[in-house]
Amino acid sequence: MTDQAIPRLDPTRGAAARPRLSAWREPSILPGFGLSLGVTLAYLGVIVVLPLTALAIRPWELGLAGVWHALIDPRVAAALKLSFGLSALAALLSAPLGLLIAWTLTRYAFPGRRILDALVDLPFALPTAVAGIALTAIYAPNGPLGAIAAKFGIKTAYSPLGIFIALVFIGLPFVVRSLQPVLQDLDNEVEEAAQTLGATAIQRAVFVILPGLLPALISGVSLAFARAVGEYGSVVFIAGNLPMKTEIAPLLIVIKLEQYDYAGAAAVGLAMVAISFGVLVVINAAQTWLAKRGRA
Amino acid sequence: MTAVTPAAPISRIRLPGIAPLLVLASVAVMGGLVILPLITVFQSAFAKGLSTYLAALKDPDAQAAIRLTLIVAAIAVPLNAAFGIAAAWCVAKFEFRGKSALITLIDLPFSFSPVVSGLVWVLLFGAQGWFGDYLVEHDIKIIFALPGLVLATILVTLPFVARELIPLMQGQGSDEEAAALTLGASGFTTFWKITLPNIRWALLYGVLLCNARAMGEFGAVSVVSGHIRGQTTTLPLHVEVLYNDYDFVGAFAAASLLASLGLVTLLLKTALEWRHAGDLSAGRKR
Amino acid sequence: MPVTFPQAANAESSALALDIRGVSKAYGRFPALKDVSLQAHDKEFLALLGPSGSGKTTLLRVLAGLETPDAGEVRFGGEDFLSLPVRRRRVGMVFQHYALFRHMTVAQNIAFGLTVRPRAERPAREAVKARVAELLSLVQLEGLEKRFPAQLSGGQRQRVALARALAIEPRMLLLDEPFGALDAQVRRELRRWLRELHDRAGVTTVFVTHDQEEALDLADRVAILKDGELIQLGKPKDVYEAPADPFVYDFLGAACRMPGRVEGGRLTVADWESAAPKGAPEGSVEVFFRPDEVAFAPPDGAGLGAVVRAIAQRGPDVRIECVIDGQTVELEAHGPALPPGVAPGLALRIRPLRPRVYAS
Numbered sequence: 001m002t003d004q005a006i007p008r009l010d011p012t013r014g015a016a017a018r019p020r021l022s023a024w025r026e027p028s029i030l031p032g033f034g035l036s037l038g039v040t041l042a043y044l045g046v047i048v049v050l051p052l053t054a055l056a057i058r059p060w061e062l063g064l065a066g067v068w069h070a071l072i073d074p075r076v077a078a079a080l081k082l083s084f085g086l087s088a089l090a091a092l093l094s095a096p097l098g099l100l101i102a103w104t105l106t107r108y109a110f111p112g113r114r115i116l117d118a119l120v121d122l123p124f125a126l127p128t129a130v131a132g133i134a135l136t137a138i139y140a141p142n143g144p145l146g147a148i149a150a151k152f153g154i155k156t157a158y159s160p161l162g163i164f165i166a167l168v169f170i171g172l173p174f175v176v177r178s179l180q181p182v183l184q185d186l187d188n189e190v191e192e193a194a195q196t197l198g199a200t201a202i203q204r205a206v207f208v209i210l211p212g213l214l215p216a217l218i219s220g221v222s223l224a225f226a227r228a229v230g231e232y233g234s235v236v237f238i239a240g241n242l243p244m245k246t247e248i249a250p251l252l253i254v255i256k257l258e259q260y261d262y263a264g265a266a267a268v269g270l271a272m273v274a275i276s277f278g279v280l281v282v283i284n285a286a287q288t289w290l291a292k293r294g295r296a
Numbered sequence: 297m298t299a300v301t302p303a304a305p306i307s308r309i310r311l312p313g314i315a316p317l318l319v320l321a322s323v324a325v326m327g328g329l330v331i332l333p334l335i336t337v338f339q340s341a342f343a344k345g346l347s348t349y350l351a352a353l354k355d356p357d358a359q360a361a362i363r364l365t366l367i368v369a370a371i372a373v374p375l376n377a378a379f380g381i382a383a384a385w386c387v388a389k390f391e392f393r394g395k396s397a398l399i400t401l402i403d404l405p406f407s408f409s410p411v412v413s414g415l416v417w418v419l420l421f422g423a424q425g426w427f428g429d430y431l432v433e434h435d436i437k438i439i440f441a442l443p444g445l446v447l448a449t450i451l452v453t454l455p456f457v458a459r460e461l462i463p464l465m466q467g468q469g470s471d472e473e474a475a476a477l478t479l480g481a482s483g484f485t486t487f488w489k490i491t492l493p494n495i496r497w498a499l500l501y502g503v504l505l506c507n508a509r510a511m512g513e514f515g516a517v518s519v520v521s522g523h524i525r526g527q528t529t530t531l532p533l534h535v536e537v538l539y540n541d542y543d544f545v546g547a548f549a550a551a552s553l554l555a556s557l558g559l560v561t562l563l564l565k566t567a568l569e570w571r572h573a574g575d576l577s578a579g580r581k582r
Numbered sequence: 583m584p585v586t587f588p589q590a591a592n593a594e595s596s597a598l599a600l601d602i603r604g605v606s607k608a609y610g611r612f613p614a615l616k617d618v619s620l621q622a623h624d625k626e627f628l629a630l631l632g633p634s635g636s637g638k639t640t641l642l643r644v645l646a647g648l649e650t651p652d653a654g655e656v657r658f659g660g661e662d663f664l665s666l667p668v669r670r671r672r673v674g675m676v677f678q679h680y681a682l683f684r685h686m687t688v689a690q691n692i693a694f695g696l697t698v699r700p701r702a703e704r705p706a707r708e709a710v711k712a713r714v715a716e717l718l719s720l721v722q723l724e725g726l727e728k729r730f731p732a733q734l735s736g737g738q739r740q741r742v743a744l745a746r747a748l749a750i751e752p753r754m755l756l757l758d759e760p761f762g763a764l765d766a767q768v769r770r771e772l773r774r775w776l777r778e779l780h781d782r783a784g785v786t787t788v789f790v791t792h793d794q795e796e797a798l799d800l801a802d803r804v805a806i807l808k809d810g811e812l813i814q815l816g817k818p819k820d821v822y823e824a825p826a827d828p829f830v831y832d833f834l835g836a837a838c839r840m841p842g843r844v845e846g847g848r849l850t851v852a853d854w855e856s857a858a859p860k861g862a863p864e865g866s867v868e869v870f871f872r873p874d875e876v877a878f879a880p881p882d883g884a885g886l887g888a889v890v891r892a893i894a895q896r897g898p899d900v901r902i903e904c905v906i907d908g909q910t911v912e913l914e915a916h917g918p919a920l921p922p923g924v925a926p927g928l929a930l931r932i933r934p935l936r937p938r939v940y941a942s
Contacts (some may be wrong), residue, residue, distance in 0.1 A: 232411050
């Protein structure tokens with residue numbers, strides 16, 4: 001029964017070991033790996049890694065106690081609290097607003113939908129200084145919306161509320177753009193199934209669609225938050241910049257640099273990076289957990 | 297808003313009664329928060345008539361700021377484009393250890409505050425920076441000079457091109473390049489004739505966004521600029537200087553140029569998303 | 583399943599073209615190829631057949647130069663192929679998903695291999711044009727030269743890929759699942775056409791497929807791979823009629839299998855005893871037969887005692903489900919071969935016409 005079996009060769013024959021590529025990369029016939037990786041690493045080294053190293057090391061010139069004192073300095077602590085607190089609030093408000101806009105843009109056809117859709121990116125496209133002075137002009141006590149608010153005794157520009165408005169402006173596109181593709185790809189059948197089971201439109205929206213959107217919503221909100229914490233240009237004009245009241249953390253860095261307090265500026269910068277990073281890790285964990293649950 | 301109907305391919309929840317309300321609410325939010333500022337820019341710029349507007353732009357300091365902005369972008373954008381192509385090539389076409397760490401590193405600048413992106417260069421090259429003494433001795437100016445503005449801009453805009461190209465090239469795979477090689481093309485020819493044409497629209501898209509940000513960057517350059525009028529003020533910084541001087545027309549005139557840049561970018565970007573959706577990375581399709 | 587065999591080209595007599603010896607390749611700890619050796623003759627049409635993960639595509643990519651083996655030798659026309667970079671091998675490779683250059687027209691795609699040659703070897707513009715026209719007519723795509731790949735059907739794309747590969751006058755043609763992405767109808771048409779094209783072009787061709795019907799129908803010889811090892815190599819007819827092991831038997835077509843014994847040249851399966859096939863191993867065996875290669879007999883005749891359980895008519899063919907020795911077996915019969923009065927509950931005897939016996 002082995003008439004068609006293959007004549008076996010001596011396995012050692014012709015088995016001269018070929019030069020094996022190092023174990024850290026898989027072989028490929030495409031050229032240019034060394035060159036492109038070299039260029040990439042060199043560029044990143046100079047532009048990202050070297051400066052970051054400076055940021056990570058310079059605060060410690062003050063010593064551990066010095067850094068601690070720099071951060072619990074009432075003015076610094078107030079600025080950090082203001083930046084992170086308002087950013088969180090702004091990101092949270094961006095969620096319902098972003099959901100509203102993303103929903104409208106994906107679900108309804110109405111005149112001007114495409115233009116509205118394109119304009120969502122305007123806060124990305126508009127240079128921050130431009131947005132900053134424009135928002136200030138609108139919400140200043142003599143501005144069109146600021147005047148209305150003033151009538152009710154509400155101060156918008158030059159108050160935390162003004163900063164908050166600027167941060168919502170800057171964060172909104174992140175939420176809309178995170179939600180849109182998910183809303184577009186939502187499984188039609190799931191909604192239809194819910195419909196056949198007797199769910200009303202609102203029940204379907206709340207119990208079927210929203211949970212599916214949650215990971216994207218969280219991701220959009222955390223992007224908005226991260227951007228808001230570091231935002232400078234669109235906030236600095238409307239903020240009023242009163243120490244302890246409306247002074248944001250990035251502005252404090254600028255002020256410390258102007259006083260040649262490099263280590264102090266670096267300490268605030270490092271603290272901002274560290275806190276943002278910590279918050280994003282938590283949000284990421286929540287998102288992973290949600291995504292896993294969604295797949296189960 | 298006369299004809300509010302569900303978008304064509306969507307047969308899902310219509311919420312017919314509240315649809316117009318939702319659309320109206322969206323338009324109101326967008327109008328108050330996003331569109332009104334845009335209108336305000338142009339309205340304020342022309343508040344005292346066309347001649348005042350033009351005079352503000354013809355001011356020598358404004359002219360210098362425009363020139364400086366163009367120079368900074370002309371250096372930073374090509375460098376980041378070249379970097380983006382190199383990074384995308386090695387990340388998308390090869391498998392190696394540490395790749396995801398590399399991608400994280402490429403994305404990292406997006407998570408910095410712009411002010412921090414400026415601060416780090418001062419820490420290195422400022423008067424009391426690591427290389428401060430050396431630079432003073434050799435009379436090299438980086439901070440409060442063009443090199444500092446360029447470095448800060450490069451750091452802020454570094455990920456734009458790479459981010460567009462990496463997912464696209466990963467999706468395209470290497471089959472076409474492999475085919476070109478079997479047909480006798482050299483590595484360089486393969487890159488030039490196969491890879492580059494395949495990524496051209498995404499490259500343009502990335503360059504467009506990179507350029508808009510480079511020209512409009514404020515926080516990072518404000519830290520390294522020193523605000524020397526007519527010398528180290530880019531257009532966004534020029535806006536700030538005039539605004540703080542209560543020269544509102546001048547500030548908004550300069551701002552109107554930047555806003556126009558933003559609008560043109562938005563227009564081109566949207567056009568690319570509509571016309572060349574298939575040649576952009578998946579997240580960009582409309 | 584009806585299987586037809588092509589007239590095998592007179593392969594043995596012609597010169598040896600491709601010589602693969604002891605090729606091994608591993609991805610990390612996963613061995614994709616284990617000591618594979620095989621030869622192909624000049625102008626031969628060789629199929630690499632196997633299930634997914636059998637290493638067939640890896641072997642093809644080794645031939646093209648797209649993968650480098652860890653060990654072994656590949657020679658073509660006596661020349662050491664492995665020391666040649668991809669671009670100097672002059673192999674025409676047709677990729678599974680064609681890998682057409684999406685930003686080039688059909689004509690530009692086909693001309694690519696000629697236009698990227700070094701200036702000294704590059705044909706004149708007119709010559710390239712003529713060659714493209716010639717190839718377009720060969721693959722029957724005249725008039726489509728200005729189209730872009732996205733504007734072509736699957737079958738058309740496949741033919742452009744083939745023309746592009748042929749343009750460089752390849753020493754060897756490599757096809758990776760050439761019909762994999764096409765629907766059944768187009769597949770069958772293109773199959774015969776490809777065979778004719780090969781015969782006309784007269785170039786050694788190796789193609790990879792997981793479809794046994796395709797391999798048996800097209801190739802001069804079939805190499806069957808499994809888990810990176812070459813299991814059997816032979817002409818389609820020989821391979822089909824004498825599979826080397828149960829895996830090949832199963833892979834090449836529907837199979838019925840029963841346990842049996844061979845003792846003193848006699849084969850016993852359930853209640854049926856017959857002369858054992860030539861060369862059958864002694865002792866406990868697995869008996870294989872094709873569901874359509876059986877003769878039916880009345881209960882007092884010779885063969886395996888069986889009881890019909892269900893019948894299904896499928897066009898001219900009838901599928902008969904019966905129980906043999908407690909085991910359910912599905913048989914196939916063509917109209918005339920059907921025993922009269924067959925119905926559920928009927929007892930009859932079934933005699934495999936060409937049983938294959940493997941040691942169990």
